[in-house]
Amino acid sequence: MASKIGVYVCHCGMNIAGTVDVPAVIEAAKAMPRVALSKEYKFACSDPGQEMIKQDIKAHGLDAIVVAACSPLMHEKTFRRAVEAAGLNPFLLSIANIREQGSWVTEDPAKATEKAKAIVAGAVFRAARQEPLEMRSVEIHRAALVVGGGIAGIQAALDLADSGIPTTLVERQPSIGGYMAMFDKTFPTLDCSACILTPKMTAVGQHENIKLMAYSEVESVSGFVGNFQVRIRRKAAYVDHTKCNGCGMCMEKCPYKAPSEFDQGLSQRRAIYVPFAQAVPNKPVIDPATCVRFKGKKCKTCIKFCEPGAIDFEQKDSVEEVTVGSIVVATGFQPMDAKKIPQLAYGRHPEVYTALEFERLNNAAGPTQGKILTKDGRVPQSVAILNCTGSRDTNYHEYCSRVCCMYALKYAHLIKEKLHEATVFDFYIDMRCFGKGYEEFYRRLQDEGVRFIRGKAAQVFGGKEYKAIANAAGFIDGLEDHQLVVQAEDSLLGKLIRVPVDMVVLTPAVEARADADEVGRKFLVSRGADGFFLEQHPKLAPVSTTNDGVYIAGACQGPKDIPDSVAQGSAAAGKALGLIARREVEVEGTTASVVDELCSGCKCCLTLCAYNAISFDADRHRSSINEVLCKGCGTCVASCPSSAIKAKHFTDEQIFAEIEGLMSM
Amino acid sequence: MANAKLKVGMYWAASCGGCDVALLDIHEKILDVVAVADLVFWPCAMDFKVHHVEAMPDKHIDVCFISGAVRNSENEHMVKLLRRKSKVLCAFGSCAHIGGIPGLANFWDRQSIFQTVYHASPSTENPKGTVPVERFKVAEGELTLPHLYDTVKTLGQTIDVDYFLPGCPPNPDQIAAVIGVIAAGKAPAKGSVVGASERAMCEECPRKKTELKFKSFKRRHLTHPDPEVCFMEQGIVCVGAATRSGCGWRCIGSNMPCRGCYGPLPSVHDQGAKMLSAIAACIDADTPDDVERILDTMPDPAGTFYRFGLPASMLRRRQRGQDGREAR
Numbered sequence: 002m003a004s005k006i007g008v009y010v011c012h013c014g015m016n017i018a019g020t021v022d023v024p025a026v027i028e029a030a031k032a033m034p035r036v037a038l039s040k041e042y043k044f045a046c047s048d049p050g051q052e053m054i055k056q057d058i059k060a061h062g063l064d065a066i067v068v069a070a071c072s073p074l075m076h077e078k079t080f081r082r083a084v085e086a087a088g089l090n091p092f093l094l095s096i097a098n099i100r101e102q103g104s105w106v107t108e109d110p111a112k113a114t115e116k117a118k119a120i121v122a123g124a125v126f127r128a129a130r131q132e133p134l135e136m137r138s139v140e141i142h143r144a145a146l147v148v149g150g151g152i153a154g155i156q157a158a159l160d161l162a163d164s165g166i167p168t169t170l171v172e173r174q175p176s177i178g179g180y181m182a183m184f185d186k187t188f189p190t191l192d193c194s195a196c197i198l199t200p201k202m203t204a205v206g207q208h209e210n211i212k213l214m215a216y217s218e219v220e221s222v223s224g225f226v227g228n229f230q231v232r233i234r235r236k237a238a239y240v241d242h243t244k245c246n247g248c249g250m251c252m253e254k255c256p257y258k259a260p261s262e263f264d265q266g267l268s269q270r271r272a273i274y275v276p277f278a279q280a281v282p283n284k285p286v287i288d289p290a291t292c293v294r295f296k297g298k299k300c301k302t303c304i305k306f307c308e309p310g311a312i313d314f315e316q317k318d319s320v321e322e323v324t325v326g327s328i329v330v331a332t333g334f335q336p337m338d339a340k341k342i343p344q345l346a347y348g349r350h351p352e353v354y355t356a357l358e359f360e361r362l363n364n365a366a367g368p369t370q371g372k373i374l375t376k377d378g379r380v381p382q383s384v385a386i387l388n389c390t391g392s393r394d395t396n397y398h399e400y401c402s403r404v405c406c407m408y409a410l411k412y413a414h415l416i417k418e419k420l421h422e423a424t425v426f427d428f429y430i431d432m433r434c435f436g437k438g439y440e441e442f443y444r445r446l447q448d449e450g451v452r453f454i455r456g457k458a459a460q461v462f463g464g465k466e467y468k469a470i471a472n473a474a475g476f477i478d479g480l481e482d483h484q485l486v487v488q489a490e491d492s493l494l495g496k497l498i499r500v501p502v503d504m505v506v507l508t509p510a511v512e513a514r515a516d517a518d519e520v521g522r523k524f525l526v527s528r529g530a531d532g533f534f535l536e537q538h539p540k541l542a543p544v545s546t547t548n549d550g551v552y553i554a555g556a557c558q559g560p561k562d563i564p565d566s567v568a569q570g571s572a573a574a575g576k577a578l579g580l581i582a583r584r585e586v587e588v589e590g591t592t593a594s595v596v597d598e599l600c601s602g603c604k605c606c607l608t609l610c611a612y613n614a615i616s617f618d619a620d621r622h623r624s625s626i627n628e629v630l631c632k633g634c635g636t637c638v639a640s641c642p643s644s645a646i647k648a649k650h651f652t653d654e655q656i657f658a659e660i661e662g663l664m665s666m
Numbered sequence: 667m668a669n670a671k672l673k674v675g676m677y678w679a680a681s682c683g684g685c686d687v688a689l690l691d692i693h694e695k696i697l698d699v700v701a702v703a704d705l706v707f708w709p710c711a712m713d714f715k716v717h718h719v720e721a722m723p724d725k726h727i728d729v730c731f732i733s734g735a736v737r738n739s740e741n742e743h744m745v746k747l748l749r750r751k752s753k754v755l756c757a758f759g760s761c762a763h764i765g766g767i768p769g770l771a772n773f774w775d776r777q778s779i780f781q782t783v784y785h786a787s788p789s790t791e792n793p794k795g796t797v798p799v800e801r802f803k804v805a806e807g808e809l810t811l812p813h814l815y816d817t818v819k820t821l822g823q824t825i826d827v828d829y830f831l832p833g834c835p836p837n838p839d840q841i842a843a844v845i846g847v848i849a850a851g852k853a854p855a856k857g858s859v860v861g862a863s864e865r866a867m868c869e870e871c872p873r874k875k876t877e878l879k880f881k882s883f884k885r886r887h888l889t890h891p892d893p894e895v896c897f898m899e900q901g902i903v904c905v906g907a908a909t910r911s912g913c914g915w916r917c918i919g920s921n922m923p924c925r926g927c928y929g930p931l932p933s934v935h936d937q938g939a940k941m942l943s944a945i946a947a948c949i950d951a952d953t954p955d956d957v958e959r960i961l962d963t964m965p966d967p968a969g970t971f972y973r974f975g976l977p978a979s980m981l982r983r984r985q986r987g988q989d990g991r992e993a994r
Contacts, residue, residue: 599933601866603907604878605944622869640947642908642940643866644933653935 003065003093003129005037007057008121011045011070013100020104022114026069029118029666033125037061046076051083058087065089065128069097069121074537074547090133092590092650097124119666126662130655134590139632141227141586142326145577146171148219148524151179152563153555154331155201156570157577161329162210164578169212169323170205171219171233176280178202179333183263183357185364185371187563188411189442195366199279206281212323215282220320222523223611225632226550227326227586230611237316238286240273244311247283249275251303251312259291265358268368273303278366287312327550327577330524330534331570332517334556337391337398337510345390345507346461351376352485353461353505356408363415373419373504377483381503383424384416385487387458391510393430398510400531403560405508406433410442412506413451425451426500428458428489436562454498456489461505477501511560524551533559544573549586552576591633591650595624599645606637606646672849674699675707675719675727676758677748679741680768680818681734685759686710688835689731695842702849703729707748716744722751729848731758731831735768735977736824740812749825754848756860760834760927762821763859764937765977767834770969772976772983775816820978829854831861834927834974837913859910864932867906867924870915875899879950882963886923897923898948903970908934908941927974936980938971 008030012018023041030039038061042050045068057063066089068080073096081091099117107113143166147158150172158170170177181187182202184194205211220232240251255271263276270276272291275283287303289295294314304312339347339355347353352375354362365371375381386409391397406429413425432453434440447453462470464484471477477486480501487500513532514520521528525548529535534553537545544552554573555566580586602622606615614630615637617623626637626646638648647653678686690696690711706727707714730752736742749755760766771779784790784797802809821827831844840861847853847860854860863869875896884901891897897904897918906924913928930937951957964970972979 596933599865599931601869601907601911603866603868603944604875605907605947608877608879609947636947639943642934642944643931644935644940645931653933657935 002035003131004035005061005063006033006035006065006067006125006128007054007061007063008033008036008039008067008125009045009050009054009069010039010041010099010117010121011050011068012041012043013071013104014044017070017100017104017117020107020110020113021099021117022110025114026099026117026121030067030121030125033122033662035065035129036125037063045070046079051079054080054083055087058084058089063089065093065095065131067095067097067121067124067128069099069117069124071100072096072098072102092134093128093131095124095128095131097121115666119663122666123659123662126665127655127659130652130658131650134649136587137590137592138585139225139227139588141581141584142229142324143581143584144168144323144325145327145329145574145581146219146229146231146323146325147329147331148520149179149331149333149555149557150174150177150205150213150215151331151333151555151566152181152198152201153333153557153561153566153570153573154179154329155198155205156567157329157331157554157574158205158211159201159208160571160574161578162208164574165210166578166581167210167212169214169231169233169325171217172213172215173218174276175216175238175274175284175286176202176276176282177205177213177215178277178279178281180357181563182277182279183265183364184360185367186411186415188407189436189438191411191414195279199281202279202281213282214321216286219523222328222525224324225612225634226548226580226588228612229325229328229550231323231325231328233321233323235319235321236286237318238284239289239292239312239314239316240285240287241311241313241316242282242284244309245284245307246309246311248308249285250306250308252285254302254306256300256302257291257293259288264361264368265355267358267361287314326581327552328524329552329554329570329573329577330520330526330546330557331554331573332514332520332557334511334533334560335514337512339390339507339509341397342391344460345387345458346463346485346505347507350461350463350485350505352381352483352503353507356405356412356506356508359412359506363412363419371419373416375483375504379483379503380420381423383426383500383502384412384504384506385426385428385458385485385500385502386412386506386508387461387487388427388429388508389457389510390507391512392508394510398512398531400560401433402508402511403433404511404562407436407439407442407562409506409508410434410446410451413446414449417449417451424502426487426502427451427453428456428487429453430455430457436564454489454491454500455493456491456498458487458489460488462486462488464501467499475499511556514557517557520557524548526551526553531559533557544569544576550577550580589633589650591648592626592628592631593633593635593638593646593648594626594628596645596647597623597625599643600624601643601645603642605640605642609636609640611636672703673706673726673728674703674845675730675748675752676705676710677707677730677732677744678710679732679734679745679762679821680737681759681761681766683710684835685733685761688759688833688838689841691835692838692842695838698842699845703845716747719747719751724750725753727752729754729756729845731756732762732821733758733835735761735765735818735820736815737768737771737818738812738814742824745821745825754828754853755825756829756831756844756848757821757827758831759836760832760929760974762827763830763832763978764929764975765818765820766927766974769818769820769975769977770973771818772981773968774984775986776814779814817983818977823977828856830857830859832859832910832928833861833913834925836861837916839914840912859929859932862910862912862928865911866931867909867911867913867915867918867928870911871896871906871918872915873897873918878948880948880960881950882960883965885965891921891923893921898945903945903964905937905941905971905973907944908937925973926971929975929978937975938968938979938981941971942967 085091161168217235257272258269260266261270361367392402465482467486552573554569844861880901904923905926910928
């Protein structure tokens with residue numbers, strides 16, 4: 002047990018010292034058992050700060066070190082290096098996190114100081130019982146997994162594959178492409194979205210280093226940085242894609258239809274379908290909810306017309322397992338359900354559209370071949386675009402969705418381009434045109450005669466609905482029943498306005514996917530208060546996560562436009578690649594081992610180990626752990642009812658000592 | 667000690683008397699005991715009074731066995747008295763060792779127990795609302811009853827204990843062996859658990875075990891378990907994996923799962939928590955909902971995992987509200 006512990010309390014400028022009475026903590030530490038010296042420093046992580054610790058270890062023969070500072074995620078490595086340079090085993094360092102768990106979250110200085118003393122005492126008690134350990138190196142599997150086939154995932158997969166890394170790309174939908182495949186044009190350059198996306202999609206489909214698993218989902222992830230075992234479920238398509246030649250006869254002949262997901266329900270697709278013409282892979286799947294064979298009927302149309310005989314109603318889901326060294330999660334976003342804001346009339350009035358519906362309406366490959374028409378076939382004379390549908394709104398999402406201002410401008414331009422006579426109103430709170438060429442695009446649209454109204458739309462009435470209240474609200478000349486009235490406060494004029502229009506386009510907030518929680522759990526990636534996946538550091542590690550070897554890219558991390566998603570896709574691929582290029586990774590020697598004299602052979606641990614590190618000797622009736630395979634996750638340690646399995650660096654003795662220390666103050 | 671006979675005492679605190687019967691269950695070996703020992707105090711078996719003990723000089727008793735937990739003022743008074751009068755004091759049985767069945771009262775408190783026992787239980791017929799009082803005057807003088815405590819304690823939490831002999835009740839062979847060892851002057855280190863193994867029940871259990879995985883819990887009395895196969899594999903909670911062996915697997919041999927009376931293993935801090943973690947490790951679930959569903963099939967987890975050891979566990983007792991009343 003260590004008997005000469007050095008305690009260093011960091012001010013972290015005012016980050017800690019602004020709340021915590023550092024001298025009081027120093028004094029308290031001096032009275033703690035086995036503490037030989039206790040000092041403070043303005044920035045312990047600085048070179049002179051580290052130098053002081055090194056000197057003290059040598060001069061005073063310190064045999065354990067406690068640094069009370071920020072989270073160990075920030076500087077544990079820094080201080081371990083310093084301790085090691087002074088000749089002490091790095092695992093004899095213990096970090097007391099008095100910043101993230103202390104000064105930053107405790108407002109009352111007296112309470113924050115007491116808390117800091119308790120945390121330091123916990124670390125001191127623990128440090129006395131820590132034992133020297135060695136780092137171990139683990140080989141990194143030279144393969145990567147990308148989850149999500151939107152533009153961020155596509156970019157990440159291509160970058161990895163182009164560097165020669167065998168890459169598996171998993172996409173839940175029958176085709177890759179994501180939301181970008183639905184768009185007509187992209188802002189601010191007005192490139193055709195499909196024209197710039199489809200070459201990348203094709204490249205994915207044909208790449209020798211990419212194994213594309215569309216219509217598949219990751220079922221479970223086990224393992225550790227460098228060696229993840231991933232189980233992927235390939236959903237039954239009821240079409241043998243190795244036989245299918247993609248002729249499309251089945252889709253032409255299938256008599257059963259359902260609303261097209263890709264066209265946002267504005268058109269119909271068949272029960273056997275590919276989501277869109279340029280789909281990759283361009284192989285159909287059968288939707289069992291629509292196909293009548295799954296309802297006991299005997300339709301054989303697709304079987305009859307399939308020349309290669311690819312239709313296979315006996316097909317079942319299949320599960321494949323891949324081993325990869327790193328993982329890029331690029332699972333994207335979902336648009337908020339606009340029906341959650343009933344006053345905007347979406348779902349009640351046919352001429353209120355979501356942004357994605359309008360994208361499809363405006364798309365040359367969409368339900369109207371790109372003609373902007375109302376549902377009853379009229380050419381709208383006036384269109385209102387309402388920004389911030391559920392964004393920057395404390396009732397829904399506090400954050401800005403970052404893309405809506407810009408695509409609203411794009412819509413305004415496209416409407417003006419196609420319908421020269423139409424009036425376009427853009428209701429906004431602020432115009433956020435922060436990207437390259439964005440402000441210039443805004444200026445261009447002002448010149449094109451779009452009517453910008455600074456005011457968030459409060460309510461949308463149907464024409465008939467409005468007439469019923471016009472007595473009180475004020476009559477609008479020539480208002481027709483099929484029209485809409487947008488009510489807002491024009492904050493530049495300082496008055497309430499009511500604008501009659503033929504069509505309203507909403508801009509639903511970009512939000513975290515409904516299953517983000519489940520996906521986060523699978524990949525051990527945590528989520529922020531906004532629901533999006535949390536990066537390791539908002540500024541300095543934007544695509545890393547706290548789970549080593551797992552990176553995030555695109556809108557699953559937060560609202561993002563295409564250039565940012567692509568940049569993050571490349572960044573995440575770069576990080577994944579950098580990891581794989583190291584060939585091996587150093588991991589802490591915090592493995593578990595079985596104390597033979599305590600093991601009763603109860604077998605509780607056997608089914609738990611994700612790394613197959615535990616084996617059972619039937620003759621001796623004992624479990625044993627192969628420390629080469631053990632990753633030190635601790636699962637078996639917790640499960641062992643005899644406490645016969647010990648985790649190095651997390652022994653019961655150390656943990657209870659830490660609790661004792663915490664309670665001693 | 668070699669020439670003089672060993673002076674032995676046996677006392678019961680909060681216990682059922684089963685331990686005293688277990689001592690008698692060593693059968694003819696009791697004669698061997700009597701050959702080396704004089705029974706100087708055993709109120710359950712012979713007529714001894716408290717004043718007999720009070721009259722003894724300190725350290726008069728060579729070995730004193732005490733069964734039962736400490737849950738009232740009389741228990742506390744007597745065990746403190748016997749500690750003073752004894753050279754070696756050995757906790758006898760689960761209640762003295764880790765709290766035992768009376769220790770389950772720590773899920774409640776004095777007031778709520780009185781409420782149930784004297785008022786609320788379906789079998790209570792108490793129209794006058796009579797409850798015991800500690801002092802009551804009658805013509806002949808004052809009658810007294812001990813004060814019942816809120817919290818049940820183990821013997822070791824009340825007095826200094828030299829050895830702990832676990833079991834509900836202890837295995838008679840183990841009792842005889844322990845007395846033999848002490849009589850021979852070969853006593854182990856102070857504070858040791860004696861008459862038990864250092865490994866869990868699974869070490870001795872003869873049942874076959876292949877893979878521990880289950881999708882629901884079954885109650886013993888609602889099933890006919892295969893007598894050859896591990897209980898846990900059959901979905902029946904058996905806490906043997908977290909319990910010291912040494913009992914001779916009497917329950918398991920009678921097709922009953924281990925209930926944990928021999929207490930936690932040497933390096934375990936909390937037997938119940940350990941068994942709970944082990945059970946959690948064996949649940950065969952794919953989703954968090956599955957886990958919930960399976961756990962919902964377990965009746966009375968607190969009573970199952972802390973059946974014998976609640977007072978000695980890290981939980982000690984159910985938390986109280988700030989006003990000192992039971993937290994609900």
